[in-house]
Amino acid sequence: MNDKQDIRCYFHADLTTTHKLTPPQEGTLPPYMTAGIVDSDGANATKDPNTGHMTTGMKQVSNPVNLCSRLWSEGRMNPDGITDDLIPADFLSPAPGSQAPGYKFKDQNGNQLVTDPQMTGSFGHYIPHLTECVVDNTVAVLPGDPGSCARLRVPSLQK
Template identity: 65%
Template sequence: MNLSEVTYPKDTKDRVRNLLIQEARRKPKPVRRWPAFPAVIAVAGTALVGTTAAGIYTALAPVNDKRDIRCYFHADLTTRPPGSTMPPYITAGIFDTGFDAQKGPNPDDRNAGMRQVSDPVNLCSRVWSQGLMNPAGFTDDLIPTGFVSPVPGSVVPGHNYKDQNGHPLASDPDLLGRFGHYIPHLAECVVDNTVAVIPGEPEICARLGMPALEK
């Protein structure tokens, strides 16, 4: 026997037909879809804004006091120079030559007499270019093969040393004799509410689990 040959009472056929008609007329429930890339998401005062080329969300955080800048040796927060008790970074700043500690003492301010740094990458680039970021060859692993470090005190004729953004490292020609060592690409991150300039591309901040500096 085929299913088409099965007979039903008339009232049963009518109920089935009505149910089919109601189901056909019912509008499908829309499926909720989340946007692929939220424009801005605020999380505890930090904004997540888009993604980097590597597809990593980049968080931004502000730093109000930029007098004390940390220039990290490597793309991590723990590696120290062997046999040294120093931290995994060098602290850099710009001293205000007009500051008089006697006339304006502030014992509670450990950065008294220092200027606000407007370009942390440039400041740390100076430290790298002077060879201070490679004690005893500690950062040789970052230097490309074939790069020739300068002889101490020498100046490359006509060379105007600049950072990765094209900004000059020094306006005083007398300082150029200290420059010329390798400078890796640097990224501005935020660690302990302090600007941390770390070797690496912009996504290095997110990879290390910290926000990038909000401009």
């Protein structure tokens, strides 16, 4: 797979279940959150065919697990508590707007979490083990062990 601009970070090792938001929020979440890294230097800028304006493109993501780990660390992968079932009972999440004491900004492989000025919030929320698969010709990062892709009958992402 050559195109790794749009990454799907799945809430569960489940490709189809949607999640209804509770009021005051409205709507339904798909089984994943889309993530990417904006090319802020404009190297991949393209012309929007509708407006004629140049639009900034997206960078290729070299480490999809790292990008999704950042979303988990920020708590963005647990809207309305939909992933509470993955979080160990004794895990303490940070208070809103704070950082867990002694928190290391690293993914499961020990790599520094990707930085993005657009991503802000508290850090130190639970990050499950993440696995890279390919779904609909798109990189799909989901919680689970390396066998998760096979159980879902989708290919693992080849490095």
